[in-house]
Amino acid sequence: MEKNKIKTSTGEKIFTVFNYAFFTLLCLVMLYPFWHEIMLSFSSLEASMKGGIFLWPKGFNLDTYKSVFKNPNIYTGFRTTIIVTIAGTALGTLLTAMTAYPLSKSRLRGGKVLMTLVLFTMIFSAGMIPSFLLIQNIGLMDNILALILPGLVSAYNCIIMKSFFLSIPESLEESARIDGATDLRRFPRRPSPPSRCSQRLATGTTTSPRSFISAPLISGLCRRFCATC
Numbered sequence: 001m002e003k004n005k006i007k008t009s010t011g012e013k014i015f016t017v018f019n020y021a022f023f024t025l026l027c028l029v030m031l032y033p034f035w036h037e038i039m040l041s042f043s044s045l046e047a048s049m050k051g052g053i054f055l056w057p058k059g060f061n062l063d064t065y066k067s068v069f070k071n072p073n074i075y076t077g078f079r080t081t082i083i084v085t086i087a088g089t090a091l092g093t094l095l096t097a098m099t100a101y102p103l104s105k106s107r108l109r110g111g112k113v114l115m116t117l118v119l120f121t122m123i124f125s126a127g128m129i130p131s132f133l134l135i136q137n138i139g140l141m142d143n144i145l146a147l148i149l150p151g152l153v154s155a156y157n158c159i160i161m162k163s164f165f166l167s168i169p170e171s172l173e174e175s176a177r178i179d180g181a182t183d184l185r186r187f188p189r190r191p192s193p194p195s196r197c198s199q200r201l202a203t204g205t206t207t208s209p210r211s212f213i214s215a216p217l218i219s220g221l222c223r224r225f226c227a228t229c
Helices: 010-041 045-050 064-069 073-105 111-125 130-137 145-151 154-166 170-177 183-189 193-207 209-218 219-224
Strands: none
Touching: 073 111, 073 145, 073 154, 111 154, 130 145
């Protein structure tokens, strides 16, 4: 039997070709700056100073990388990034789930008010200066905790986690309740697994250190250790 083939018009074929050409060109435009920097890093100092387009290394050498990795401060920066990302992701996932789980329950008294307060923090942010003053007043200046604690619970991540909890069938928790499981026992075992992967990804992107925010909070550490400040 011959398979039924969907006939496409000439206009659809032209549109398809245009789409492929346009998005291929768009990808090249977006990737070239990264490629340019990589090729520039493998080029000699003289060629780099002259500038121009770098589609391939000019005067190939590894002097730049040797100079960077000889500096012990670069390893301190990597270590700080890894610690903040791992600790922030783990604690952020836990605290966000602990916030979103009760908010997803209709039996929670004042749940709508609490959810409104969570949304309020997402719409109206205090800004950088109040955040800096808060960290300063609670004594976390020049402390790695200043990079972890402020971003542990995000209103946006909380809403995402709450939507996952709402998608879990009520019968699943009802069966656990009949078996005698309390909320503390059902929370880590029943509803959490379907939502862990997405939440870890979202939390990891928000807890990774960003220089324009982290530099004022750990200025002393930056002066002593951080190679990027």
